[in-house]
Amino acid sequence: MFLFNYSNEKVTLLFNQLNNNNKVRTNMTDSLSQHRHISFTAHYTGYIWYQMGISHPAFATSKGKFLAKLLHPLESWAERHVGGSMRTTLKQRHQMIDEHLCQLIEQHPQLQVLEIACGLSPRSWNFRQKFPEINYRELDLPDMAKIKTQALQQIDQYAPEVLTADIFSEELDCIFQMFDRNQPLVVISEGLINYFDQQMLGILMQGITENVQYFPAVHYLSDIYPEPVKNKLANFIWSSSRLLKFMSRSAFTFHFKSPQELQHFFQDAGFDQVEVQQPQRYFAEPRQQNPTHEQDEHLGDLVWMVHAVKKNSV
Numbered sequence: 001m002f003l004f005n006y007s008n009e010k011v012t013l014l015f016n017q018l019n020n021n022n023k024v025r026t027n028m029t030d031s032l033s034q035h036r037h038i039s040f041t042a043h044y045t046g047y048i049w050y051q052m053g054i055s056h057p058a059f060a061t062s063k064g065k066f067l068a069k070l071l072h073p074l075e076s077w078a079e080r081h082v083g084g085s086m087r088t089t090l091k092q093r094h095q096m097i098d099e100h101l102c103q104l105i106e107q108h109p110q111l112q113v114l115e116i117a118c119g120l121s122p123r124s125w126n127f128r129q130k131f132p133e134i135n136y137r138e139l140d141l142p143d144m145a146k147i148k149t150q151a152l153q154q155i156d157q158y159a160p161e162v163l164t165a166d167i168f169s170e171e172l173d174c175i176f177q178m179f180d181r182n183q184p185l186v187v188i189s190e191g192l193i194n195y196f197d198q199q200m201l202g203i204l205m206q207g208i209t210e211n212v213q214y215f216p217a218v219h220y221l222s223d224i225y226p227e228p229v230k231n232k233l234a235n236f237i238w239s240s241s242r243l244l245k246f247m248s249r250s251a252f253t254f255h256f257k258s259p260q261e262l263q264h265f266f267q268d269a270g271f272d273q274v275e276v277q278q279p280q281r282y283f284a285e286p287r288q289q290n291p292t293h294e295q296d297e298h299l300g301d302l303v304w305m306v307h308a309v310k311k312n313s314v
């Protein structure tokens with residue numbers, strides 16, 4: 001199950017050590033992940049990024065091309081009538097995460113990166129070109145990890161293998177042990193967390209905050225689709241989300257109606273600081289400052305970005 005450089009004995013030892021202290025997550029090494037049906041969506045995203053000119057042809061699959069063709073009429077309709085679509089949010093979320101990651105690397109040159117559920121994102125490839133010394137590891141379920149490793153190694157023979165783990169299993173704990181605990185770490189997820197209900201999201205966030213207590217600091221960067229309360233076509237967005245939920249056989253949902261709800265949730269999961277970026281403000285010219293947490297409100301964007309920080313006194 002594991003594709004990284006650890007020996008099987010060491011992984012078994014790590015599992016044994018961890019078996020007793022995590023009752024919520026399960027050991028997934030013997031079975032297929034129940035979340036594997038989500039993976040097809042990564043082909044779509046990967047292809048759209050390629051079409052938009054922000055990715056490499058190696059990450060554009062024939063499955064992605066098929067899905068892009070199939071969904072084009074729906075996406076175009078949404079752009080005309082809703083004011084945005086899934087594909088317009090793909091660019092916004094990718095850019096916001098990229099820019100935050102760049103700033104963090106400038107502030108902390110030794111920053112290590114773990115991108116979970118990486119799919120066919122070009123980010124690791126882009127950042128390795130910009131920052132050749134960076135320790136940037138990606139992770140996904142086995143089938144996607146294999147496809148992504150092959151794609152990466154076609155264009156960069158030195159790209160490391162994509163790690164294999166189910167983030168809801170104890171395998172995640174072992175992944176954190178591969179990083180240098182003396183240096184800060186950033187965990188990235190993109191296009192992922194809406195596929196899980198709030199309880200599972202809490203389990204995932206706790207899995208991260210508990211695993212990083214020995215690092216000086218951990219940053220978490222992710223996009224998140226808020227409940228479409230401000231949008232005239234909220235019913236259409238809800239219906240589309242139900243279709244996605246059905247197709248991905250997941251618990252796809254919107255968790256939060258306001259930035260405050262999101263902030264409280266992440267604080268409860270163990271983060272100290274939580275910042276929410278909304279595209280209307282983020283991409284305004286000139287960029288608008290975020291108001292205080294209490295004064296912030298849902299501006300109506302389809303996607304937001306979260307930057308949560310946990311600082312540890314180690």
Ligand SMILES: C[S@@+](CC[C@H](N)C(=O)[O-])C[C@H]1O[C@@H](n2cnc3c(N)ncnc32)[C@H](O)[C@@H]1O
Nearest residue numbers: 035039041042045117118119141166167190191
């Ligand atoms: C919706 S895609 C997002 C991929 C990519 N980050 C993007 O933005 O296109 C979700 C990815 O999460 C992976 N995934 C889903 N559940 C997972 C799990 N439990 N553990 C690890 N990866 C998972 C899927 O294989 C898929 O590649």
